[in-house]
Amino acid sequence: MRLCTAFALLVLTCPALAESDLAFEGASGFGAYAKGGKGGKVIEVTRLDDDLKDPQPGSFRHALLEKGPRTVKFKVAGTIVLQDAVMVREPFLTIDGQDAPGMGVCIRGGSLEFKDTHDIIVRCIRVRLGDENTLRKVRAQKLKRPKGSGALDCIELKNCQNAIFDHVSASWSCDELFSVVHCQNVTVQWCLLAEPLSNPELHPYGDNHAFCFNSSADTLSVHHCLFARYVMRGPQFEANDMRQGDDYAVQMEAVNNVMFDYERSGSRYTTGIEDHKEEGTSKGYAFQFINNLYIGNPERPAIEAVMKHEVHDGVRAHISDRSLVKFSDTKGREKSIPDAEKQIQSEPVFPSKCPPATSPEKALAEVLENAGCSHTRDAVDLRVLATVRERKFQPVLHSQAEVGGWPDLGK
Secondary structure (H helix, E strand, C coil): CCCCHHHHHHHHHCHHHHCCCCCCCCCCCCCCCCCCCCCCEEEEECCCCCCCCCCCCCCHHHHHHCCCCEEEEECCCEEEECCCCEEECCCCEEEECCCCCCCCEEEECCCEEEECCEEEEEECCEEECCCHHHHHHHHHCCCCCCCCCCCCCCEEEECCEEEEEECCEEECCCCEEEEEECCEEEEEECCEEECCCCCHHHCCCCCCCCEEEEEECCEEEEECCEEEEECECCCEEECCCCCCCCCCCEEEEEECCEEEEECCCCEEEECCCCCCHHHHCCCCEEEEEECCEEECCCCCCCEEEECCCCCCCCEEEEECCHHHEEEECCCCCECCCHHHHHCEECCCCCCCCCCCCCCHHHHHHHHHHHCCCCCCCCHHHHHHHHHHHCCCCCCCCCCHHHHCCCCCCCC
């Protein structure tokens, strides 16, 4: 098992994070104190099959749907083929693939969805959705594309609190690789997020929807992740989805990430409110992008400030390198207005919860060494990492079949 020595260094440089109630050593960001399944039972996954109607003991779905604090461990290596998404509502869950045998596990064919729950820890697994189940359902209903966007992400969180995703590899989504909506205290760290799929038949709208990460109404930290081979949203922070009764301020940060090979833009934030505008007008939205590295077409914006929904005076954004920002109108054309310019602050707009930021160049070395499923890197992650090192730019994927699909993870 490859040890992530960067964790120890980061903890040493940020002593406050060494407290005993951290989710685990090296946890940081808003979700650092998620409890997960601590103190509960350990459930072992001993089989790779899936049964939607009657999940069997020993299966991944059965373990996730159990009640009470629980830690899910893996006694089997290989690809767990889900028949459809798994919806997790029961709190206090740890999914830990660190000591799985062989090359570890990959979740295939179904989204991991967390809704109305809390205290979630997910570490050292792969979630590669793929197009097979989505295409099967679309064609069985004789449709041209899905009616809704459910079960199209690799990982989705909605109305959740206290969650951390660490050393997860996610790829081949039919919508977003990650979606985090209306959540408090979430961290996504040391993850490898690559190759969302662009086939129009996979998504209810948009003919090139190869998007990485969408986030709204959250307190969220995304740090030391690799985003690779996508159209946009690496990540996208939105001033959306706040409700009048919400008593917290939105604070979202992207720190020391690497964004590689994006078609439209590396990262984005919205300057105004689209959804629940009346409820959200009185709210504050703070976004910051600190020492991330953007490797892409220099004619494409690294960070796109989207003015499609006008400009809300409650939005504040800090970008460590102001020159990376470009403003766009409703049609994606570059344009700026003074009110949007005034949203950008020279200093951080809230105290970062991440480890102290290093230079973008140092972050690149650390991300290439440590990001993704750290149990061991499979052929997919190794191929993606090679494209970053070689600066090999490619069109976004239509299907995972174009790159050989799921590798054999052994036994």
